[in-house]
Amino acid sequence: MASGDLAGMYQQVILEHSREKHGFGLQPEADASNHQLNPTCGDELTMQLHLDGNVVRSLTWEGAGCSISMASASLLHDLAPGLTVDEMHARIDLFRELMHSKGAGIEDDEPLGDAVVLEGVSKYMARVKCAMLAWVALEADLAQVAA
């Protein structure tokens, strides 16, 4: 039997996202694209940002990695459309705060939508990087379009 912590980290919705990978498949063009590599485990991910003016139209991505990194990218894909660039930045900051909460969670996690299911990851220091991979890539995309 798995412990409560483990089952908390690998909730069914996470395992489903890790298999379904919403938004998987790169487009020929994007407003910004960023590749992230986690050298300790070899996980990698490319995140493309598609904008309508100042609003995120969609994200597309490809990557290979653990269930947490894949599910996190899939959940981010579902969260992003319709957010302004500033709102997207705020969500990324909030998600980082959640991941660094060491299992305690954060006061207002509502803006993160379904991505809050990843809260259990924050108990496992070594896995926070996995969950952050897609979000860090998107952050770099946003920096590209701002430049």
Next chain:
Amino acid sequence: MSHPAGTTELTTSLTDDEVLLIRRDFPALNQQVNGHELVYLDSGATSQKPFSVLDAERSFYEHDNSAVHRGAHTLAANATELFENARSTVARFVGARENEIIWTSNATEGLNLVAYGFSNASVGRGGADATRFVLKAGDEILTTEGEHHANLVPWQELAARTGATLRYIPVNDDGTLRMDEAERLITDRTRIVTFTHVSNVTGVINPVETLVHLAHAVGAFVVLDACQSAPHRALDLAALDVDFAVFSGHKMLAPTGIGVLYGRAELLDALPPFLTGGSMITTVTMESSGYLPAPQRFEAGTQKVSQAIALAAAVDYLTAIGMDRIERWEAELGARLAEGFASLPGVRVLGPAADVHRAGLASVDVEGVHAHDVGQFLDDRGIAVRVGHHCAQPLHRRFGVTASTRASAYLYNTTSDVDAAVEAMGSVRSFFGVN
């Protein structure tokens, strides 16, 4: 200890009962992790330490702490004696002489030391004695596809600095070296042949004698990465006839921060130094300096005294149990791991078939589940394994995976440790909803 050549003496293995006694010497093994008794199967990454090693390091600081090779006082003399006795102990352990054992921080530093020795010779350092180490365009350095990054990256850098070409012996599907390719690739152009004794990913034991024979036939130097062999089997480096070898203390019951470079004395005395400074010189003027012979030639600056003494304690511990017995026991555990994993649906053992002799480790790819997730699932049951590429990306690429899960045993593991890992591995795919 190894037996005199020509004698056949039956060596017994260890038993689970004996191992349970051995475990009492290792405090870190006696704990619960996530509500389970710890099953430590990550000794390929680093080993746990027995009380005798911990005590040796503590005792040095409690009673003998002082600077070695300097100072006329009693503590300095005691420290120097302990430090040099440690060198003798380690030298005996691997069939070497004292002046052939260089203390390094780790095996990586040892490999860099050799590479930079060649590099320095190639820019004219070391005088006439060092011309044998000069590399130039057209020369070749030969490594293998199965190496730890530590035995690859320093040679890539050496090739880039000298204009030499780096080539590699590819591996077969089972992780063994393509010996037909080795024969083809070792030519008059080959100057260095470097390879691991035992693969840290597959547990393959490479044919050292054959490779040494091929290399020496063309006048090439042989560098042996003994990180996964020195801790686990009797080693006679002089008999193996390698020119250089490295291993790391922390993988053989000793602390971190201490490693060993072995080199044939004649070569070490001719190789230009890598790190320079205090303690390795003869006469220093404002213009230039002369250097001591090995080992001091390669031991600039304050040394790893307590770690070296603790490494000698580790060697004493291993020797008292017997390296041949340890090797046998681990071969049994390695076979049990490989057979157990191979019997599980959707689990592929990287490297040799389960019934082929291997060291005491096995790495697997679990279909549909990433290694990190496998490791996390096992950790939840108190089972410690390594996940990732184990610092061997090219080998993983060769096997068509980016990461794997490795269980690696040591003298303190029982058959029930192995069985716990196999049983847990058998539950991984259903937990993650794969079939």
